[in-house]
Amino acid sequence: MRILLAPMEGLLDFRLRDTLTRVGGFDECVSEFIRVNNTLLPSHRFYRYVPELHENCRTRSGVPVKVQLLGSDINCMAENASKVASLGAYGIDINFGCPAPTVNRNRGGAALLKEPDLMFAIVKAIRKAVTANIPVTAKMRLGYDSTEQALVCAKALEEGGAEEIVVHARTKTDGYKPPAYWDWISKIRSTVNVPVVANGEIWTAEDAKRCQEVSGCRDIMIGRGAVANPALALMIRGKRNQNLSWDEIKEILYLYWLNLEKTVDTRSRGGRIKQWLHYLSREYQEAKRDFEIVKRFTNLDEFTFYWKQGR
Template sequence: MTILLAPMEGLLDFTLRDILTRVGGIDRCVSEFIRVTGTLLPERVFTRVVPELEHGGRTSAGVPVRAQLMGSDAVCLAENAARLASLGPAGVDLNFGCPAKVVNRHGGGAALLADPELLARIVSAVRRAVPPEMPVSAKMRLGIADTARAVECAQAIADAGADELVVHARTKADGYKPPARWECIAGIREAVKVPVVANGEIWNAADAAACRRESGCDDLMVGRGMVSYPGLALAILDPSRPPLEWDALMPLMAEFWDLVSRKIEPRARAGRLKQWLNYLRRHYPEAGEAYLRVRTINDPVQLAEAFFGEALVPA
């Protein structure tokens, strides 16, 4: 089984990728999207979103990171994919799944699922633009308002040259509302000749087993479940493994805060820690208590003192 860490705009950036991959169980990450809107982006844009490009395309734990592009112009995406490929990512991923209105209004993300021919042109153009040995993958949803064209879209992506397809088992209209329709992935998996990875609503090892059973997929992508419980990937691989306790997580949270304090602008630092604590509340009662203690604090030094008991902001 291969377990991938999902791209999540505004949540799963390089700081959290770094920490979560240190826990173990994650085989590969996909970055949050890099928006391509008609220009050839400078290298600094790619390295800002995916700083792992400056370290061999891997997190500090050695886990490879594929960089994700999002856009609707096949030619422009190809040009940017070529530049991105020169920076050495573990692969190039294409976003056909983002449900955000601001993205879809401009024809990106899940909105592209209305046009399988355009999906094929994008994948084909990107595949031709990058070295043949570099993987090109894509992530899609089941559709926009329904699943009627899910198989058609998947076939268009696979036949155009994608090496792997991740399917989030919801439509654009579903957003992130449960349940995820894992059973709908089964038809896609049977219809394409490339590996299919199942994604959506995997919060624990039982969910993972059910997802694999209903989708027929061996491989999984986890996102919010891994943020909420950093031991999730290890638990999926071995459900009998002892859980990751709060005391064992605290040193990793200190490392996360150190990264945030060094790499994130000051005004956004407190929000990053509170955001993660808010997700951790789902699994850890201690996180709920800590969140209530710090939720009104926006000064990074005060926040560190209130949560860690000391100021962990580097001088």
Template sequence: MEGLLDFRLRDIITKIGGIDQCVSEFIRVNDTLLPSQRFYRYVPELNHNCRTKAGVPVKVQLLGSDPVCMAENAAKVASLGAYGIDLNFGCPAPTVNRNRGGAVLLKEPDVLYKIVYETRKAVPSTIPVTAKMRLGFESTEQAIDCAKALEGGGAEEIVVHARTKMDGYKPPAYWEWIAKIKKEVRVSIVANGEIWTKEDAIRCHEISGCSDLMIGRGMIANPTLALEIQGERNEAFPWEEMKSILYKYWIHLASLMDTQSRLGRIKQWLYYLSRQYSEAQKDFTAVKRFTNQEEMDLYLCEDLAAGIEVEMQRKAFRCIGAESPVGDL
């Protein structure tokens, strides 16, 4: 979800509801102690008790391979008020893996142990240290060894994405492997992978034995998914309401990034929404060719069900420095 699900979208998604915790996008740790500003840039919620505007706590996720450096940076972000520290051993991106980060470390359970151990030792006991893993790099052969290494190092919770690195994001997710891991460790296990609907969540619970779920792409495709899983909604937003949210997100981005980056964010979100909404499939085909702000303005203003007058919309687009209306969600 890197490059899309950042603090801006966390704000919107958590205001919709149903989410108990968030994890930030990973912050890459190489061989230096990062400046405070790096953490604030990725997780501005640190300025607000490490919670979104809706009050949902956010764990700060770190990615790296040097146990000492990871521990030092974890201690630094803990001193800034982090709600929790999450360690990423699941990212399958080739560029990350080539630099000895993410899922490639699943080949070295002893390194997993050292990273978690040093991090846990460096962070106050009141701040949870958790980890995310996949089932392995090329195979599931060391899946249980990796989970035990994370537990042994002091991880209080382990999120298991039920695929190997080589599986990428191709269906299916092997939830039965999460059940195998759950039997071998005592810490809390959270199931992750291929949860797009309430029915998927029910099946994942039944197969994995996990009561807790982490959802990434499924929440972007259907922002009401958590509410549906918890029984607080029966169906997704109507497309008109979802398009209104897209509009507010577009306005929110105006004072934060350049036009091309804004266009990219809306296109990315529409791509995921097209899994849930037939209207989004049609719109994505048109929108992916947009190259300027005016085209996106016209698209997002068209047929809005939010009851916003056209002239007010135009003024909002011109008032780049004004406070974002996203707070009205």
């Protein structure tokens, strides 16, 4: 079994990748999407999203990171894939799943699920643009507003040259509302001959097991579940039988805050911590209490005093 860590725009970036992979249990990560429009991006743009490129494209705990691209211009996507490959990318992932309206209005992410021929062309161009030793993978949803073309889209990705497909088991219209339709992943697995990774609504080790049974997938990708429970990957593997203690979570939060200090302004750091506490509140009552306290903080000294000096 492989467990992949998903990106989350505006939260699960390289800083949180570093934090969660230190906890352990992950085999691979995927970066936040890098938007490709009509130009060849400068190197610093790739390094900004994926600073792990400086370290053999691995987190500090040694977990490899694929670089995810999003866009609809075939040639431009291929050129940028070639560029990031030359910078040392571990792999290239293509985003056909983002449901954000601003992305979809600009013909990106899940909007391309309405154009399987274009999906095929993008994957084929990227596969041709990078050397064979660099894997090219794709992430898709079950469709835009229906599952009518789910199998067609998956087949287009395979025929274009995708070596693995991550399937988020909802349509764009479904957003992130439960349930996830894992049975559709099973249908996709029966249609393609490349590995399929199951994604969507995996919050517990029991969810992971049920997802594997229903989808038939051995490999899974988790995102929100890992943010809500940093030990989830270890629990899925059977290496832990309970959550981290709140004292352990507090220490992780503090180290994350220090990591944010290097590149994020004080106000934005507070927003990131509040986002994380929001997810943690699914598993920890203490997170709800601490959210009410932390949301008033405006500087690092307050945060340091709170986490290190107690209540």
